[in-house]
Amino acid sequence: MQSAASTPAPDWLAVPADANDLVPGVWPASARRDDGVLSLGGVSAAELVREFGTPVVVLDEGEVRRRASDIRAAFDVAAAQHGTTARVYYAGKAFLSIAVARWVTEEGLSLDVCTGGELEVALAAGVEPSRMGFHGNNKSVAELERGVETGIGTIIIDSLIEIERLAAITARTGARQRVMLRVNSGVHAETHDFLATAHEDQKFGLPLSAASAAVARIREVPGLEFAGLHCHIGSQIFGVAGFRESASRVLDLHAELLIDGDVPQLNLGGGFGIAYTRADDPTPIGALAEGIVSAVAEGCAARGIPLPALSFEPGRAIVGNAGVTLYEVGTIKEVELEAGSRRYVSVDGGMSDNARTALYGAQYSARLASREGTGDPVLSRVVGRHCESGDIVVDHEYLPDDVAPGDLLAVPVTGAYCAPLSSNYNHVPRPPVVAVRDGAARVIVRGETIADLLSRDPGADGN
CATH class of the missing domain: 2.40.37.10 (Lyase, Ornithine Decarboxylase; Chain A, domain 1)
Structure with missing residues (x-):
């Protein structure tokens, strides 16, 4: 040897x-x-x-349920300490089956889907549509129609085209759909490179500079209810530094949007890191929850704005x-x-x-x-x-x-x-x-x- x-x-x-x-x-x-x-x-x-x-x-199964329950509890505790609430979404893209959808929702989680196929699996599992979020950078008209038809809780708008697609769907059906807008904060947490520019070279979301006009358009559409902003900075993230920087940038926009209407919710994504080998040292979930929620609370206090309801997407941390x-x-x-x-x-x-x-x-x-x-x-x-x-x-x-x-x-x-x-x-x-x-x-x-x-x-x- x-x-x-x-x-x-x-x-x-x-x-x-x-x-x-x-x-x-x-x-x-x-x-x-x-x-x-x-x-x-x-x-x-x-x-x-x-x-x-x-x-x-x-x-x-026991590991999935334990991690789902522990993460939900950690964010519940952290949010309550700062006088708000938190919702945790399971990422269907990490692994989705009818059984897993039932496990995580039974443990109190909501569920993210990003295609029509994932939506149908969740519906087959009996997941209440109001507990779902619908992601994706290229949702088809048929997928958006299906989401609206089922009464899905939130559609995360990823482009200006989606606003117009949803405007046409809600006008035709008479439905009212709750939506969030996905924005790019310019923070690349994978390398902890906090870039000064808000324009990321990626396919998801809108740059912060384009968000105000997009929200104004959403608010003009009778069939759309603007629920807030969504930002996701990456995956397999250790520590809270990237989240703190991203929250600071997004809260500037959040405060600006409050001038013309409610912004009840903020979703800071997730992508929390896990251990693949003995060399990995993931941040304990309690420390992550408290660190991120505290950063948002401090940012809101500094801007003199109320702390919104929060939501998070732990990603692989539940099932990996x-x-x-x-x-x-x-x-x-x-x-x-x-x-x-x-x-x-x-x-x-x-x-x-x-x-x-x-x-x-x-x-x-x-x-x-x-x-x-x-x-x-x-x-x-x-x-x-x-x-x-x-x-x-x-x-x-x-x-x-x-x-x-x-x-x-x-x-x-x-x-x-x-x-x-x-x-x-x-x-x-x-x-x-x-x-x-x-x-x-x-x-x-x-x-x-x-x-x-x-x-x-x-x-x-x-x-």
């Missing part, structure tokens, strides 16, 4: 004292080893694979750490490098079930799931089965050097933005999503088969 000093491991990845450990905060709270075998929600990985095969996405994907190890090979060597561990999934590594360079962890390894930690790269050199599941990880074909490998923090981004690349069927809780497992999204893929091809019927 190459020593840690001679391998091309990144600086943030240390050689673990135990290559079988389950790092708290990365794995669901229910994750443990029973006789060396990983269990989730009281169900062993071996049992899950016997029943559902591999790959399989395992979602810990609840997900674990189980794979079977196939082939293993050693690759010699100038500064040592790297072991390539191939699994039976890949970028078709987790595109984030290829898309964003996302970092993940991995552990043996069917047993505890007995070998020394060796630098490994977990790769998929697809015909792409960029088909990487876990870029850098130390795994026991006795990992072998047939072992089960678990990759945590796959609850958000993995199943929703999945594909059939190379005609690989998408895996099932299985919920676990209190020792029981059930399918909440069926996996696909080759027959499912062929059913979409008319040539299979001789056509």
Whole structure:
């Protein structure tokens, strides 16, 4: 085995004292080893694979519910301390199914959707439309009509064109629709680069300089009720600095808009960071809630304006750490490098079930799931089965050097933005999503088969 000093491991990845450990905060709270075998929600990985095969996405229902409840409570407490209220929206784009929509709303959350498909899933789950927000930079007329028809709580307007589309819809139907306007504050929280300009080079929202005229137009439309401003500064955000700066800029506009009418609500987005590896140190949710709400309260006091009702969108923070994907190890090979060597561990999934590594360079962890390894930690790269050199599941990880074909490998923090981004690349069927809780497992999204893929091809019927 190459020593840690001679391998091309990144600086943030240390050689673990135990290559079988389950790092708290990365794995669901229910994750443990029973006789060396990983269990989730009281169900062993071996049992899950016997029943559902591999790959399989395992979602810990208890973890989702706990995080939803904790985040809602944290913002309720922070808002109450400053004399206002807070609403928390679950981001359907992170992962949405009928079951998950029911879990989060039962825990007191509202729900964001951004397409007609997500809206229909939420309606099928029985979510009250008044508890939904409808996002998206290119909502079709049909989608807007459906949202208005169902009585959706808020449509977040993303462009001037949407104002006119909604004006026509409400005039034709006689409906009155509550709306917010999405604005760009010019704050890039991903890099904490607080740019002076309010014009961001991105597809969402309007620059602050164009917002006043847009709100004036919204207020002219009889069928539209202006509810306030919405601003989202990014995703996987640690700390409150970006939120404080963004709130300060948006509150200047908020105060200006109050001169001509009510601005009852402010949505500061979210995108709160979570731990994907032991190197990540996310801000505790209580500190985030208090820090952000305090910043808004201070900003309102400084401007002599009332504190509006607040809303937030935690994003992956609710469902991300609840997900674990189980794979079977196939082939293993050693690759010699100038500064040592790297072991390539191939699994039976890949970028078709987790595109984030290829898309964003996302970092993940991995552990043996069917047993505890007995070998020394060796630098490994977990790769998929697809015909792409960029088909990487876990870029850098130390795994026991006795990992072998047939072992089960678990990759945590796959609850958000993995199943929703999945594909059939190379005609690989998408895996099932299985919920676990209190020792029981059930399918909440069926996996696909080759027959499912062929059913979409008319040539299979001789056509």
